[in-house]
Amino acid sequence: MKTYTIRDFEKQFPNEDTCLDFLKEARFPKGIYCHKCQKITTHYRIATRKVYSCEFCGSHVSPTAGTIFHKSDTPLRSWFHAIFLLASTKTGISAKQLQRELGVTYKTAWRIFKEVRNLMAEDINSLAGQVEVDETYIGGKRAGKRGRGALGKSVVMGMVERKGNAIAKVVPNVKARILLPMIEAKVARENKTVVFTDELPSYNQVERLGYAHEIVQHAAKQYVRGVAHVNTVESLWSTIKRGIDGVNHSVSPLHLQSYLDSYVFRYNHRKDEQPMFQSLLNRVASLAVQPS
Numbered sequence: 088m089k090t091y092t093i094r095d096f097e098k099q100f101p102n103e104d105t106c107l108d109f110l111k112e113a114r115f116p117k118g119i120y121c122h123k124c125q126k127i128t129t130h131y132r133i134a135t136r137k138v139y140s141c142e143f144c145g146s147h148v149s150p151t152a153g154t155i156f157h158k159s160d161t162p163l164r165s166w167f168h169a170i171f172l173l174a175s176t177k178t179g180i181s182a183k184q185l186q187r188e189l190g191v192t193y194k195t196a197w198r199i200f201k202e203v204r205n206l207m208a209e210d211i212n213s214l215a216g217q218v219e220v221d222e223t224y225i226g227g228k229r230a231g232k233r234g235r236g237a238l239g240k241s242v243v244m245g246m247v248e249r250k251g252n253a254i255a256k257v258v259p260n261v262k263a264r265i266l267l268p269m270i271e272a273k274v275a276r277e278n279k280t281v282v283f284t285d286e287l288p289s290y291n292q293v294e295r296l297g298y299a300h301e302i303v304q305h306a307a308k309q310y311v312r313g314v315a316h317v318n319t320v321e322s323l324w325s326t327i328k329r330g331i332d333g334v335n336h337s338v339s340p341l342h343l344q345s346y347l348d349s350y351v352f353r354y355n356h357r358k359d360e361q362p363m364f365q366s367l368l369n370r371v372a373s374l375a376v377q378p379s
């Protein structure tokens with residue numbers, strides 16, 4: 088991935104206008120279609136507002152309409168800065184840190200934080216090849232019982248294609264009727280797909296679902312038996328836990344999925360050619376509700 092530093096950011100986006108122009112280009116790469124003139128026309132920036140105006144009929148188009156920036160009093164550049172920070176962090180960032188960096192109120196920082204995390208929620212499908220499946224427990228204010236069934240913690244199921252994408256979802260429990268349908272929904276049943284799990288009995292029927300199934304016997308201290316391991320998903324867990332415990336201290340179960348989404352997004356885009364910041368900005372544009 089190309090590195091993109093804060094200096095690059097400051098150079099590319101020195102002010103509000105550069106942010107708005109960028110957004111316009113990202114959303115209307117082929118030019119702005121004027122619904123009144125019924126064709127693509129040149130639009131000129133109206134200096135005092137965040138809108139562009141059709142050269143013929145004067146109709147206004149706002150690049151922020153339908154995006155997370157719409158109707159926000161926060162400068163666009165602060166939003167872009169927040170996206171930059173969330174894209175470039177390794178361990179994650181807290182609303183408190185955002186508040187300090189952006190110089191906004193905590194309430195605003197929290198709102199921006201939440202919106203940008205939502206931006207990072209991607210729907211990944213069809214993991215294939217060698218897929219590691221594992222569950223873990225995250226959160227809870229006090230230390231619960233060790234291992235499975237820890238009190239006050241949320242259960243998270245993870246699926247990671249080796250050298251590929253990851254998925255992490257909050258689940259109600261680790262029963263087979265919860266975990267198996269998740270595997271079926273997300274893991275392709277191609278002839279060479281191998282699912283690696285630990286010895287949790289809920290996974291006993293994985294083979295019957297039509298996958299090759301390799302079981303890692305953690306209880307027998309057999310962490311790596313050739314290719315049979317779940318180290319990839321475990322290393323994702325440790326990144327997430329380092330972030331959530333170390334940076335965010337604790338995360339309410341209500342918001343946990345959205346935090347997971349942000350860690351998984353960074354994981355899934357770790358090998359992108361373009362900087363993650365750019366990928367996220369493009370998502371703002373692609374998720375925008377197009378004006379009708």
Ligand SMILES: [Zn+2]
Binds near residue numbers: 141
């Ligand atoms: Zn027009």
